[in-house]
Amino acid sequence: MIRIVLDTSVLVSAVISPAGPNAQVFDLITAGQIRPYLTDALLEEYARVFEYERLRRLDRRRAARLRGLLERAGVKVRSGGRLRISLHDEDNRIYECAVAARADFIVTENTRHFPKPHKTTKIVTARALLKLRTPH
Amino acid sequence: MPDILVRLQRKGQMVIPRSLREEAGVTEGTLMKVSIIEGRRILLTPQLTVDRAVVAAREKDRRQALRELAQVVAEIRQEAKEKGLDTMSKREINRAVAAARRDLAKATKPPAR
Numbered sequence: 001m002i003r004i005v006l007d008t009s010v011l012v013s014a015v016i017s018p019a020g021p022n023a024q025v026f027d028l029i030t031a032g033q034i035r036p037y038l039t040d041a042l043l044e045e046y047a048r049v050f051e052y053e054r055l056r057r058l059d060r061r062r063a064a065r066l067r068g069l070l071e072r073a074g075v076k077v078r079s080g081g082r083l084r085i086s087l088h089d090e091d092n093r094i095y096e097c098a099v100a101a102r103a104d105f106i107v108t109e110n111t112r113h114f115p116k117p118h119k120t121t122k123i124v125t126a127r128a129l130l131k132l133r134t135p136h
Numbered sequence: 137m138p139d140i141l142v143r144l145q146r147k148g149q150m151v152i153p154r155s156l157r158e159e160a161g162v163t164e165g166t167l168m169k170v171s172i173i174e175g176r177r178i179l180l181t182p183q184l185t186v187d188r189a190v191v192a193a194r195e196k197d198r199r200q201a202l203r204e205l206a207q208v209v210a211e212i213r214q215e216a217k218e219k220g221l222d223t224m225s226k227r228e229i230n231r232a233v234a235a236a237r238r239d240l241a242k243a244t245k246p247p248a249r
Binding site for chain 2: 013014015016018019023026030031041044048049051052053057063065066069070073090110
């Protein structure tokens, strides 16, 4: 099964709207076709983002439930230590999760923040991931 | 660590010295694979044992969680549509992520001395 790490912006985009490639990738997760990997740091970020700006208007219990279900549905790994690959230090938490998970892909909308693939992990947008899965 | 001599006892039993057990991270009950290599050498390899019932239960829970996740996300999408959040721009989402990260960084930063 394909192992992915979702950047937080992809998660938010997928959760608030059923339209677009981010939502399609998320729907592949819930269909059990690809598996998300998580660390505590990443889960914390996933939860915290729903406390900001307009996202606060969503039902708090649903947002909390989302975090719990992601934790149960995904595979939690323990980061092996701090990495400094991206110039945006917070993005290194995503790399750390990907390394611990030996993930196939980091799925992000901000590919510029992830300057290079790391070990076995490729950096892709949701659209690119969907394209890779489509048989030629 | 230097090699340590141990004597083979009755019925082929032997004691792996504590220092070696600790170094290899093996404890009582660890399953060991025993192989002959290069004719006369015996290689012991600790095996990872997995309880099938635990794995099966975890997989069942994961499938259930995926179903519930699909349901909750459908509810959030509906709510987001009703509140006009489904049209949030990429820039706005990135701002929310950046704010969350700033807040988390502050929370985890050690206090200044």
